[in-house]
Amino acid sequence: MENSVNIRQYPHKPAQVYLYGTCLVDSFYPQSGLDAIELLTKQDIEVIYPQGQTCCGQPAYNSGYQDQAKAVALHQIKQFELDIPIVVISGSCGGMMRHHYPALLADEPGIQAFCDRIYEFSEFLVHVLNIQLFDSGNKERVALHTSCAARREMGAHETSKKLLEQLSNVELVEHQYESECCGFGGTFAVKHGDISVAMVEDKTKHLLAEDTVRYISGDWGCMMNIDGALAHQKQPLRGEHIASFLLDRSVGDKGE
Amino acid sequence: MLVIKVSEFIKNVKRDLNDPQLRENFRGAMDYLMDKRQAAFTDVDEWATLKEQCKRIKQRCLLKLPHLLEQLEENLQRNGIEVHWAETTEQANEIIAKLIAKEHGKSVVKGKSMVSEEVALNDHLEQQGVECLETDMGEYIVQLAKEHPSHIIMPAIHQNKSQIGKLFVQHIDGFDYSSDVDTLIKAGRNVLRDKFCQADVGVTGVNFAVAETGTLCLVENEGNGRMCSTVPDLHIAITGIEKVIEKLDDVPPLLSLLTRSATGQAISTYFNMITHPRQPGEKDGPKAVHLVLLDNGRSQAFADEELRQTLQCIRCGACMNHCPVYTRIGGHAYGTVYPGPIGKIATPHMLGLEATNELPSASSLCGACEEVCPVGIPIPKLLLRLRKESVKPRADMPQTVKGQGGGRKPVEALIWQLWALVHKSPWLYRWSTKLLTRLSWLMPKNLGPWTTARTAPKPAAKTLHELIGENEKQGKRK
Ligand code: SF4
Numbered sequence: 168m169e170n171s172v173n174i175r176q177y178p179h180k181p182a183q184v185y186l187y188g189t190c191l192v193d194s195f196y197p198q199s200g201l202d203a204i205e206l207l208t209k210q211d212i213e214v215i216y217p218q219g220q221t222c223c224g225q226p227a228y229n230s231g232y233q234d235q236a237k238a239v240a241l242h243q244i245k246q247f248e249l250d251i252p253i254v255v256i257s258g259s260c261g262g263m264m265r266h267h268y269p270a271l272l273a274d275e276p277g278i279q280a281f282c283d284r285i286y287e288f289s290e291f292l293v294h295v296l297n298i299q300l301f302d303s304g305n306k307e308r309v310a311l312h313t314s315c316a317a318r319r320e321m322g323a324h325e326t327s328k329k330l331l332e333q334l335s336n337v338e339l340v341e342h343q344y345e346s347e348c349c350g351f352g353g354t355f356a357v358k359h360g361d362i363s364v365a366m367v368e369d370k371t372k373h374l375l376a377e378d379t380v381r382y383i384s385g386d387w388g389c390m391m392n393i394d395g396a397l398a399h400q401k402q403p404l405r406g407e408h409i410a411s412f413l414l415d416r417s418v419g420d421k422g423e
Numbered sequence: 424m425l426v427i428k429v430s431e432f433i434k435n436v437k438r439d440l441n442d443p444q445l446r447e448n449f450r451g452a453m454d455y456l457m458d459k460r461q462a463a464f465t466d467v468d469e470w471a472t473l474k475e476q477c478k479r480i481k482q483r484c485l486l487k488l489p490h491l492l493e494q495l496e497e498n499l500q501r502n503g504i505e506v507h508w509a510e511t512t513e514q515a516n517e518i519i520a521k522l523i524a525k526e527h528g529k530s531v532v533k534g535k536s537m538v539s540e541e542v543a544l545n546d547h548l549e550q551q552g553v554e555c556l557e558t559d560m561g562e563y564i565v566q567l568a569k570e571h572p573s574h575i576i577m578p579a580i581h582q583n584k585s586q587i588g589k590l591f592v593q594h595i596d597g598f599d600y601s602s603d604v605d606t607l608i609k610a611g612r613n614v615l616r617d618k619f620c621q622a623d624v625g626v627t628g629v630n631f632a633v634a635e636t637g638t639l640c641l642v643e644n645e646g647n648g649r650m651c652s653t654v655p656d657l658h659i660a661i662t663g664i665e666k667v668i669e670k671l672d673d674v675p676p677l678l679s680l681l682t683r684s685a686t687g688q689a690i691s692t693y694f695n696m697i698t699h700p701r702q703p704g705e706k707d708g709p710k711a712v713h714l715v716l717l718d719n720g721r722s723q724a725f726a727d728e729e730l731r732q733t734l735q736c737i738r739c740g741a742c743m744n745h746c747p748v749y750t751r752i753g754g755h756a757y758g759t760v761y762p763g764p765i766g767k768i769a770t771p772h773m774l775g776l777e778a779t780n781e782l783p784s785a786s787s788l789c790g791a792c793e794e795v796c797p798v799g800i801p802i803p804k805l806l807l808r809l810r811k812e813s814v815k816p817r818a819d820m821p822q823t824v825k826g827q828g829g830g831r832k833p834v835e836a837l838i839w840q841l842w843a844l845v846h847k848s849p850w851l852y853r854w855s856t857k858l859l860t861r862l863s864w865l866m867p868k869n870l871g872p873w874t875t876a877r878t879a880p881k882p883a884a885k886t887l888h889e890l891i892g893e894n895e896k897q898g899k900r901k
Contacts, residue, residue, distance in 0.1 A: 188887045190846075194856045195880050197887035204891075216891045219849040227839050229788060231810030231830075235843035242847040315789035348747045352787025359785045360872025361433075365440050365751045366787070368876060395877030 177294040178252070183213045184291075185247050187255040187264070190222035191387045196408065199387065203256045203288060203410035206417075210296055217246040223260040228267065229353050237271050240264075244272070244281050253284050254291045256410055257386050258317020261287040266320050287317060289326040289385055289409055302334040304416040310342045310377045312349065312370070312393065312406070314386035323385055327409055331383065334416055342382075343373040351392040367396045374404060381407045432781040435756035445581060449753045452580045456744040459687025460795065477680050478799035480673045481735040488725060488734075491634040491667045492716070498637025502699040504712045512542035515717050519544060519626070519659055520551050522713055526657050528553060528623035532615075534641070534648035535559035536628030537575050537738060538661050538717055540760045541773070544626070556622070558615050558647040560608060567594045573754030575761060576685050576740035581753050615647065625651035625709065629662035630737070631677060632714070635670040639714065641695040642681060644688075649695055658709035660697070664716050665725075665734035677737060680797035684739040720772035720825075727823050729808055733768050735798040742792035742802060748785060757782065764792035768805045771824060776813045780830030783809035856886045 184207065188200040204214045220243060228236035243264070247253050255261035265285040272278045292298045311331065317323035324346070331339045350356065350366025357363075370393055374382050382404065384390050390406035397404050407415075439445055464470040484491060496506045509515035523531065531548060533539065533555055545555040545566075557566040561578035565571065567590055572578030579587070584602040591598045591610055598610050627648050631640040639660050641648045652658045668677070682688040701708035724730045743749040743763025754762035759770045759782070767782040783806045792802040809824065814836065817828035845851045859866075863882040870879050885893075 190856075193887045194859055194882050197883050197885065197890050200887040201890060216887075218853075218888055218892065221846040221849065221852040224846070227842060229807065229810070230784075230835075230839065231807070231812075231814040232836075232839040232843075233811050235839045238843045239846040315787070315791075319790040319794060346791075348787050348789035348791070350747070350787060352789070355784070355787045357872050359433075359436070360875060361436055361440055362748055362752060362785065363787070363872070364876040366747055369751075391880050392877065395873070395880060398878040399874075399876055 175294070180210075180296055181212065181251055183215060183249070183251045185249070185251060185253040186214050186216045187220060187223075187247075187253050187260065187285075188216065189255070189257045189260045189387070191391065192256060195391065196387050199256060199408035199411050202408070202414045203254070206292075206410055206414045207254070209417075210298065212296075215249070215251075219246040223263045224271075225260060225263040225267075226353050228263065228271065229355075233271065240268055240271055241275065244268075244275070244278070247281070247284070250280075251284070252286055252291065252295065254286050254288055256288045256408070257314075257388065258287045258321045258323040259314050259386050259388055261285055261290075261323075262316035262320030287321040287323050287326070287385065289323050289330055290321055292413075293326040293329050298330070298333075300330065300333040300413065300417055302336050302416050303418060304334070304336055306336045306338075308338045308340055308377070308379045309407075309412075310340050310374055310379050310382040311345070312342075312374070312382055312384045312389055313346075314351075314384065314389045315348050317385055318346065327383070327385055330409065330413060334413075337416065340377045340379065342377045344369070345373075349389045349393050351388050353388070356392060363392075364396075367392050371396045371400065371402070371404075375402060379404065381405055381412075383407055383409050383412050385409045432756065432758055432785070435758055436752050436785075439753050439756045440751060444583075445753050446751065448581055448583050449750055451583075452577065453744050453750045456577075456686070456740075460684055460741060460744065461687075463683035463687040463689070473676055473680055474797055474799055476676050477737075477797055478735065480668065480677060481737070481798050482732075484668045484673070485665070485725070485731055485734055487669065488664070488667065491669055492664060495632055495634040495637065495667050498634065499639075499714060500637075502637045504637065504639070504697075504699060504714055507713060507715045508718075509542075509715055510718045512717070512719055515542045515661060515715050515719075516544060516547040518715055519661070520548060520553070522657065522659055523548070523553055523624050524551070526623060526711075528657060530618075530622045531555045531624045531626055532558050532619055532622040532647075532651050532655065533562070534625070534627035534643065534651040535562050535578070536626065536661060537572070537760065538628055538663055539626060540572060541663075541719065542661070542717065544661070555626075556615070556618050558619070558645075558651060559643070560611050560645060560647075563611055563615065564590065567591075571755065571760070573762065574740060574743060575738055575763075575765070581755065619647075619650045619654050622651075622655045624657045624659060625653075625655040626659050626661065627651050629660050629666055629714070630681065631674055632662060632667045633669075633671055633674065634667055637698065638671070639695075639697040639712075640674060640678075641697065642678065642691045642693075643695070644686075644692040646693055649693055652695060652697055652712075653708055656710045658697075658700075658712045659715065660713070661715040661717065664718055664721050665736070681737050681739050684741040684795065684797045720774075723823075723825065724769075724772045730772070730805065730823070732800050733772065733805060735800050736765055736769070737798055738765070739797055741795040741797065745791040745795045747787070747789060747791065764802045764806075765800075768800075768802055768809065771809055771812075771826070775826030775829065776809065776824055777826035777829035779826070780813045783807075783813060784830070853886070853888055857889065860884060860886055 224236035224239040313324040349370040350363040564579040573581040588602040749763040813830035
């Protein structure tokens with residue numbers, strides 16, 4: 168993990184990028200993928216979505232099945248052959264590909280070069296695109312939840328905040344225990360369901376206390392967990408992927 | 424070796440999660456400790472530099488571990504401190520029992536020592552008819568309540584003031600109920616004071632054993648460690664082999680990080696450096712000092728370069744204070760002497776993965792522990808490694824951790840095989856996700872543990888792969 172987030176060298180704005188959609192977005196939340204593509208396209212970037220991509224391998228990796236994770240990871244890196252940035256719309260999968268692939272695929276030539284091309288979505292917008300957002304939405308208060316890997320491996324809590332702060336009509340509120348894990352953790356949520364539930368119930372309590380209509384996150388894993396708990400509690404609060412939120416706020420800039 | 428059972432982890436977790444008082448005690452105490460620590464590290468750069476320095480110190484010392492242990496033994500013996508080696512907890516207990524029997528010792532006062540908990544020394548000595556009294560206030564409370572420490576620094580953190588007040592009413596003659604902290608501490612101290620003077624033997628732990636000089640360093644706040652190591656005629660110190668450090672110069676940075684990480688203190692109230700027993704002409708101090716060095720699985724961790732990092736630990740407790748799992752389930756649910764993140768990575772070496780395979784998996788891998796660990800132990804990475812060892816086929820070589828394969832379930836292994844098969848074949852993957860989205864109405868509403876407190880997620884009508892494929896076919900991108 169180190170401080171690689173801080174010392175990263177960022178390239179100039181590219182003409183093309185790959186999008187890594189993640190398996191969760193693919194089957195459950197595809198709109199976030201489409202929104203990310205639209206937002207990037209509006210920045211005059213051609214987005215390539217390789218149809219061969221599947222899953223970064225994290226579920227098996229975190230369960231101790233590293234050989235299986237390795238086979239799947241190996242398949243991913245073959246789908247992204249052009250030397251252009253790979254933008255991942257999940258800090259968790261981004262962290263896996265950027266920080267865990269080097270050890271997992273240590274015997275694969277060029278693996279570090281591949282990992283160096285991985286960017287978490289908000290990181291890419293802030294540090295590579297230096298994006299200037301135009302806010303055309305109504306006044307709104309939102310909370311932000313950053314996944315643990317996004318925060319500790321990709322520094323996405325800072326870049327997400329930077330993006331939200333650019334929106335003049337958006338007030339970002341900090342909820343209690345903001346940096347604490349929501350209790351998802353992949354198979355952890357099933358293997359140790361009771362602990363995971365205790366964690367997500369606390370997270371929903373703290374988010375609800377801020378009385379916002381939606382909370383923002385860059386990770387659907389956490390949001391599937393938190394939204395699932397909120398729905399179970401019959402609460403209307405829902406998560407919004409940061410890509411969708413930013414697009415939603417900036418639709419007005421078309422005629423700018 | 425242990426009275427408490429790690430195999431009952433899942434059951435313990437359920438029990439303790441449903442105890443609102445316990446939940447409140449832990450959340451409150453951990454919030455307090457986190458704030459304390461944060462206030463002690465306001466200079467981020469200083470923290471990063473010191474952490475790096477201490478990590479290197481511990482790594483250097485571990486690299487030379489066999490040599491340093493020999494040097495430590497040599498120098499301690501030259502100073503008149505006898506050294507004993509215990510490979511197992513049983514051996515440690517036997518050594519200590521023999522030392523006490525030789526002096527016809529009947530009563531022991533103990534300073535706080537997690538290694539003595541690890542070997543369950545009190546139980547062993549009591550079976551031999553030797554009375555053991557814990558003299559650290561937290562340990563004393565835990566002993567009165569017939570419990571085990573729930574935290575490595577704050578043994579009685581699971582109890583609040585009023586619970587302790589009630590406990591004292593039951594156990595201390597003439598104590599009138601109070602929940603005032605000063606009153607409670609005073610009452611406890613009065614009991615302990617007499618015992619220090621009567622005891623035949625003092626037992627303590629060791630925080631750093633300095634090889635260069637043969638010095639045992641003991642960090643404490645209550646002065647009870649000093650009493651235990653100076654008043655009785657016989658002082659027995661017990662510690663793990665990983666506590667050896669090379670030189671005195673290594674102590675100040677480690678001490679600074681230890682106390683600040685543990686309680687936010689710039690330095691502890693007492694810092695004892697024990698170099699020899701009472702010398703001719705000296706009026707006080709123990710007549711004999713012994714050190715028991717315990718292995719108990721540490722050399723197994725040492726043998727593997729990655730797992731060796733476990734031994735960098737200086738037992739500050741910061742990882743548990745910041746752990747969202749520990750904060751919720753508390754220290755007893757683990758069923759191990761060392762709870763929390765450090766317990767999850769250290770205990771498998773002591774008890775084997777057969778008995779402990781639930782521990783490495785009981786983490787969301789959030790990384791809060793690694794963030795605060797003052798010696799830079801990559802705890803999540805080590806948890807992943809132990810998960811790997813836990814599901815590895817039992818017969819696979821090399822056998823790095825005892826109880827390898829202890830958490831392997833054939834069905835689970837098969838599922839991951841199939842999962843890999845699907846996810847490395849684009850068409851199998853696309854076919855299966857398409858199936859998932861088309862047959863989403865077939866998806867059960869009850870997904871086991873997931874749906875006890877959450878609704879089941881609903882697959883989209885079409886996958887992102889499909890939507891993008893269609894858009895591209897229409898020659899536009901929405
Ligand atoms: S693992 Fe690190 S944080 Fe935890 S007790 Fe050991 S030194 Fe402290």
